Amino acid sequence: MRDKNRPIGVFDSGIGGLTVTAELFHQLPEEKIIYFGDTGRYPYGVRSQPVIQRFSRQAVRFLLEKEAKLIVVACNTATAMALEILQSEFSVPIIGVVEPGSRAAAAASKNRKVGVIGTLGTIRSGSYERTIKRVAPDIHTFSLPCPLFVPLAEEGFADHKATLLIAEDYLAPFRKEGVDALVLGCTHYPLLKKAIGQIMGPSVRLVDSAEETAREVKAELTRLNLLRLDGHPQPEYYVSDTPDKFVEVSQRFLGDKINRAELIEIEKYSGQPKTPVVV
């Protein structure tokens, strides 16, 4: 396959990465996207770093088998916990969502107080704090996990009063800190933008990294002379469990309908020495 026509590989712990995919469709309509959602092993947000690194390596190996020319880690937890090690182990260009989101927050904040919300894993990793410190050393970052936001988004409770009450609890410390930009550091959170915005008020900018990430993908492909120039290829979706549920819920994230997703056995991409089998 000609290099430029090779696909962009995208992976996430499940469906959240579709918010990034939607933005890739928008900014790079000529590119073919191959998406892997690790629905058999999500959520990543509660798992440890070694486990997430192992899962992420498997996703990268799968996408390389599909001849990906560039890989997007469309998951904040996997970016926070595995991006560096993936970049050191694989030669394909790999882009995460933390750096683009951090840059967007730095650009948006006037009072130099930025809040970050995400899963337990993302927040514990300190990844956003380190990255914001690097791209804008004058910014004070304040971060907290919001573990219930993912199940609330997935269960379609975005507009439920209970979500507003929970958001009120989770976000009160950010209001107290007086941040004027809040990074939605989890690809699920854009679905709760309305509730989060209602609590934070109109003066706080909500930063969604999808847009910025897609921009970085475009820049990187341009730099590598790998931008696809024409075509309108069909995206392909792969999951590690229950494709039906993925297809069903996807519309909420992608704003568009997926026809099918294919079930794959992701654990066979482990590439690790096999331990003896105990029967």
Add this chain to the structure above:
Amino acid sequence: MRDKNRPIGVFDSGIGGLTVTAELFHQLPEEKIIYFGDTGRYPYGVRSQPVIQRFSRQAVRFLLEKEAKLIVVACNTATAMALEILQSEFSVPIIGVVEPGSRAAAAASKNRKVGVIGTLGTIRSGSYERTIKRVAPDIHTFSLPCPLFVPLAEEGFADHKATLLIAEDYLAPFRKEGVDALVLGCTHYPLLKKAIGQIMGPSVRLVDSAEETAREVKAELTRLNLLRLDGHPQPEYYVSDTPDKFVEVSQRFLGDKINRAELIEIEKYSGQPKTPVVV
């Protein structure tokens, strides 16, 4: 090891099974318990049957390596989706939580209308409906999934007003149906008993299968002449990810403190033919 002194093996997708373990401690204080919580791959409630069967086989193989004389599937989803196949594949006695819970509900209901709440997987499987029909054919069963109850219980939102609002939504159909017994068909749900009871009212009996399951374990060990007669052995806890979080949250479920949990690599108990490794 003498047969009677061999441990009882208990497994669950994570920490929920500790509510069953607490009841085993209470009813069988002389027995040694070995607990495996599949924290690296929970929640089971959203996964498909083949995946849950594979995970459950691995748990059984691990507990057999620990010389379990009897195994308790302390997880409603795994019981609903894998108990039968486990019982057909392994010779060790294996007890699930669905049948004891069904019997308790049948005994508790006066108007013969029983409600069942559980994870999506448990409810979709129809396991409670089939079992209740078998043990008490005159009972009308009505069941619905409550997917947010697990994260709410784990995040310590049991007494939050949002939980009450969500419970109100989830449980309204059961009030309309006029059930007089409600099976808490997920080992996490006893933590939300207060909120659930507040919505259902004092005339509805909440059925928690832990007690009944422990009774069945005792009866089965007696029947097999495998009841341990003396001793006060220390339980052992094993998990597939982040033992610290397990230890931290366990107190809420067990009502007692766990000192440590050991991390194991559960995937090596797969016993399946290996697929070639793609690097």
